[in-house]
Amino acid sequence: MKKVSVVTASILVASSLVLSNVHPVVVSAASSTKPAATQAAMKAFKGAELKTFSITSKSSIQIKDVYFKYGSKEKQAFFTVVVHNGDNTPIDFMDYWVELTTKSGAKYPVKSYTATGSSKSVQVPAQTTREFTFYSQIDSKLNYSDLIFKVVKWDFSLPGYTRTVGQVNVTSAYQNAVPANSYYVQSMDNNTIKSYLTAGTFFNMGTTNQAQFELNLENTGLFEYTLPDYQFYLRTKAGLVIRLAKDQITETVVAPGEKVKYTLRTSLKNTINLTDAQLLVTVIDAESKLEIPKSVYTISWNNKNNITVEPNKAASININGINIKASIENIYTDYSGSQNNVVLTTKWMNSGKEPVALPAYKFEIMAKDGVRYPVQLMETATDIQLAPGLDKEIALQASLPAALSDGLVLLVKQPKDEKNTMEYVKTAMKLAKLQETKGVQSKIYKSEKGSYEIKVSQAERLPWGNQDMINTFLEVKNTGSKSQSIPDIAALLRLNGQAVEAEKSNLIKLDSSGMLEPSESTRYVLITKVPYTYKFGEISLNLTDKISDTKKQTIGLFKLNEISPLPELSATEVFNIDALGRRSSLQMLNTFVFEGKDDNLLYSEFKYTNKEARFTTLPALKAYFKTSDGQYIDATLTNIKAGLKADGTALVYATAPVPKTFSNQGDVQLIIGEALTANAYSKPEDKADGFVSGKSIILPKTQQAAADTISNLKLEPYEFTLNRLNTMLIDVENVKLEMKYTLEKKSIFDVVEKETKLYFEIANNKNAYGASVTITPKEGEGLETGIEKSVIVPIKGTQLANIVNGGYVLNVYEETDGYKRLLGSKKYGSFQIVR
Structure with a gap:
């Protein structure tokens, strides 16, 4: 709620503010409320003239526009002196003065004021009229009816050196406020300005009211009029003075015949009675910074405000001079426990001829008691353009207490910013009674694109x-x-009625x-x-x-109302991807546990097949292992970067470190799906940030049996057989294994991007030493496919001589990332010493 602030700067109070008591309620249909009048039916206000004194048969001095201006601890009286020279010779106003006294005999010094840019001369040429402004510091307890104005002419031949031209007492009948439904024509220097005040409106916001009215100005003169630094105040019957916020005027020069409108607003407690309130208009002089009263208007109030819009009706909103029609098209209410989750679709129509940007409006839903609830835009765009003649749908969302369903209003508010000194309601659209919208799983939808x-x-x-x-x-x-x-679909997601932020879905x-x-x-x-x-x-x-x-x-x-359980596949079933352009299949081959020093490695390998009719890259995958106790272990799955022909196959595998105590008894699952990166399907080289279309593959019991021979050892896609072995002891710490072997590629894969290694180990009951050899390495020596191939594998170890001399076992492992899986073993007792 915005608190009412009593203006402490000097402000204007008109003489007509002494009013009778009324019941302190907001003006509505009371007898004092008057409807707005059309400009044609308005009456002219003759002005706040006080008295005219003749100084010759053709010339006169008039006193008018007597106003009080209050400060926090002081009071000033302002008045205007009009000198009309009907003679053929100039009048030197230096020969005249105006004295200000009171009925009690007090006399107050009077100062003259000359507006910035105006002539400082006091000469009034023949057949012309000039106005002079004066002000005086007076007793703050004085009323208008206490004042006496005396016009004198300097005459040094008389006692006191002055001769009285005339004097006038201000009476209680003096009226200086423009009545409601009236216009006022003011002449200022070379300008003539016609003004009138439209009837004000209220909008109730619980404990506060937003009051709004418009001051209209028209340049009826012959010259351009530059708008001064106008200040506006609202004064209540009780004497409370409130500074008003005004819309910014972009064009400050008003050409002859042109009009300008000041929209004035304030927010105040609804206990403040605004019946017979007045608008006080002042101008701040650019040079002296003196605030000078210019006019006072009596405010009338409309029975109905022009802000509230009934259900199913369109509101008219002016944006940069363009009329925009705004309406609520649909209301979706989703009841969730203690609250209603509401989605509003609003339509905005630009009725103008130029595009306009929708301001950064603030939206709220207000209940009957004035409590307001925040409303969010469902789209994150900050620059929403409204094109001429086209509808723009804007979706809004809010959460309300479940008990609220009727008497709700959508507030469209202009927030406070550099151009707007207060936050205010632009329009208030009433909502139809909320009724829970039954959600569906499917529906027929029709648009201009189709069905x-x-x-x-x-x-x-x-x-x-x-x-x-x-x-x-x-x-x-x-x-x-x-x-x-x-359709170009956008979605607002809620889980149990709680909206998920747009950037998080x-x-x-x-x-x-x-x-x-x-x-x-x-x-x-x-x-x-x-x-x-x-x-x-x-x-x-x-x-x-x-x-x-x-x-x-x-x-x-x-x-x-439910999450679908993941489809389960047995180890023999195929994981298929059926989307056009991504068709492929994944078939389980083997599951092993590789041993490491501190932990082990769970390893599963698959045959991945391109089911598209063209050469393409296989979809990137992402996977997690799920253990028997419900734990999920992030799996490393190396995706295939090379493209494959139609029905081409590739070897892929998934791995994850597991504790030494881990055991797979056929109760481990691989949760696998299509990888995503940055809200799109991942490329093979991308790091995934999510995955979709998951399925659960039930992994078979770990296949760990090792052969007691080194013949036909299987490691995808190869089969290895050691034909002959000659062990050569070079020295006590170095041995060379001279081998004849057969390495065949039994499984036919078009692409194998895995680096495959065999680890050869010499061991006895106490020690073991070994070395890794890469199969078909890209660079350097290694194992080559073929029959009766030769290779020498050097092994280094401090106890090698003892191992070889006492008989030994040769173990052959498959090695992956430093982890090993035993394939086969064979005992040997002989060796060759090489000197």
């Missing part, structure tokens, strides 16, 4: 670090009879189709992440369709 079936098919929950991904899938089907473009199209043929479908997924401990029972989506850059259309409210 569609929109369906929210399912939702999945996938692990992601210390969060879970909630992926909600949408299907869009062409129900028309010809090709149709795909992303809608992704799951295939590359651009048009839909009759009966064809396309799929979207809406993704968000929540803490893994977060529980909810309902997903709701408000969907909209972006028809064009300037037009949106609401699709509807959709709901799901």
